[in-house]
Amino acid sequence: MLLEQLQIADFRNLHAVNVRPSPHATVVVGANGQGKTSLLEAVYFLCTLRPLRANRLSELVRFGTEQATVAGRFTLGGAEREISVQVAAGLRQAFVDGKKAAKLEDYFGGVSVVAFTPDDLAVVKGGPEVRRAFLDRAVFNRFPAYLREHRAYQRALKSRNRLLKEHAPASYVEAYDEAVARTGARVLVRRRELLDELGPRAVSAVRAISQLPDVGVGYTALHLGAHHPQTEEGLEQALLHALVERLDRDRDRGFTSVGPHADDLQLTLGGRSARAYASQGQGRALVLGWKIAEIENVRAAFGRPPLLLLDDVSSELDPERNAFLMHTVAESRAQVLLTTTDASLVARAAGPDTLWLRVEAGEISEDARLRPARTA
Numbered sequence: 263m264l265l266e267q268l269q270i271a272d273f274r275n276l277h278a279v280n281v282r283p284s285p286h287a288t289v290v291v292g293a294n295g296q297g298k299t300s301l302l303e304a305v306y307f308l309c310t311l312r313p314l315r316a317n318r319l320s321e322l323v324r325f326g327t328e329q330a331t332v333a334g335r336f337t338l339g340g341a342e343r344e345i346s347v348q349v350a351a352g353l354r355q356a357f358v359d360g361k362k363a364a365k366l367e368d369y370f371g372g373v374s375v376v377a378f379t380p381d382d383l384a385v386v387k388g389g390p391e392v393r394r395a396f397l398d399r400a401v402f403n404r405f406p407a408y409l410r411e412h413r414a415y416q417r418a419l420k421s422r423n424r425l426l427k428e429h430a431p432a433s434y435v436e437a438y439d440e441a442v443a444r445t446g447a448r449v450l451v452r453r454r455e456l457l458d459e460l461g462p463r464a465v466s467a468v469r470a471i472s473q474l475p476d477v478g479v480g481y482t483a484l485h486l487g488a489h490h491p492q493t494e495e496g497l498e499q500a501l502l503h504a505l506v507e508r509l510d511r512d513r514d515r516g517f518t519s520v521g522p523h524a525d526d527l528q529l530t531l532g533g534r535s536a537r538a539y540a541s542q543g544q545g546r547a548l549v550l551g552w553k554i555a556e557i558e559n560v561r562a563a564f565g566r567p568p569l570l571l572l573d574d575v576s577s578e579l580d581p582e583r584n585a586f587l588m589h590t591v592a593e594s595r596a597q598v599l600l601t602t603t604d605a606s607l608v609a610r611a612a613g614p615d616t617l618w619l620r621v622e623a624g625e626i627s628e629d630a631r632l633r634p635a636r637t638a
């Protein structure tokens with residue numbers, strides 16, 4: 263999979279961008295606030311149809327304009343295709359080869375992307391919602407159908423929560439239990455499938471970059487008990503049971519207290535919660551190991567590496583770990599878009615075919631002078 267051409271119009275502070283990325287590294291250099299993250303965010307949005315950091319789609323549209331557009335021409339298994347996405351009036355519309363995408367699976371059609379941002383580095387110490395989003399991003403990358411499945415769960419949950427908030431009679435609330443349990447079990451199964459694949463890879467990647475003791479990657483399903491079932495049907499029954507059991511409590515509190523929206527990704531060091539005990543450096547090593555595992559996992563599943571988006575992470579990592587990451591990126595032969603304030607930090611991932619871009623106040627221009635002397 264190669265991103266051959268990228269066009270952006272009125273996305274965040276980017277007015278009009280048209281670039282042909284390198285098949286390997288494209289480095290985007292700029293001072294803070296110039297549009298580096300916006301550029302990666304545009305590519306991430308194009309590839310996943312999900313925002314990387316926005317809470318509302320309308321945030322993505324450049325101030326004073328009506329519509330944001332991102333379009334990419336890819337070659338995939340010898341065939342060319344163009345996908346594009348527009349945001350207007352808070353809504354998103356996806357296109358494949360210029361026609362409205364009927365099914366999201368057609369839209370994705372083998373495009374996969376792994377993003378790594380400074381926000382990820384804080385995931386270990388953050389709240390459960392941050393870790394769930396982090397986990398789900400890996401699930402979306404691995405299983406494109408998850409976008410639809412996850413949304414089905416969100417819809418069922420929202421309906422049930424609305425009734426709880428309005429103090430509706432118990433029987434009204436219960437009418438949604440089946441849908442919440444069915445769609446919730448699907449989400450649980452996807453997360454587990456991903457963790458089964460990725461967990462062992464993450465553990466060995468962390469071992470390769472640090473001397474951390476006994477890294478553990480697990481999942482806490484809240485209120486389902488320690489020995490929750492393995493099959494999707496079993497999970498559905500267990501969720502249904504828990505919903506019924508907690509109905510009175512949920513009606514008191516006005517929200518649904520059990521289900522994948524309440525769960526947590528469990529990261530441990532030496533058997534102890536990394537959130538509680540890991541140092542900042544240890545936490546970062548864990549996340550770096552996870553991201554490297556994600557790259558390997560996508561490659562193992564699809565037979566090709568994902569498109570990598572590394573947003574200004576080199577300045578956040580210590581020199582040794584940054585060197586490891588740059589080495590991994592170069593070895594993977596993956597197509598990668600890296601942003602940085604300092605080109606020398608990413609020099610190791612660059613090669614003769616690297617495209618050097620400068621971003622200034624939302625304008626992107628090619629600038630070969632950015633190439634650090636020792637890779638010239």
Ligand SMILES: Nc1ncnc2c1ncn2[C@@H]1O[C@H](COP(=O)(O)OP(=O)(O)O)[C@@H](O)[C@H]1O
Pocket residue numbers: 273274275276292293294295296297298299300301320321322323324325
């Ligand atoms: N919808 C928007 N329209 C215009 N500018 C925006 C929008 N959203 C964010 N910005 C601005 O875009 C600029 C670039 O942001 P960002 O890409 O995060 O910078 P960088 O990553 O280079 O530090 C910031 O000044 C930000 O305030």
Ligand SMILES: [Mg+2]
Pocket residue numbers: 298299300573574
């Ligand atoms: Mg940024």
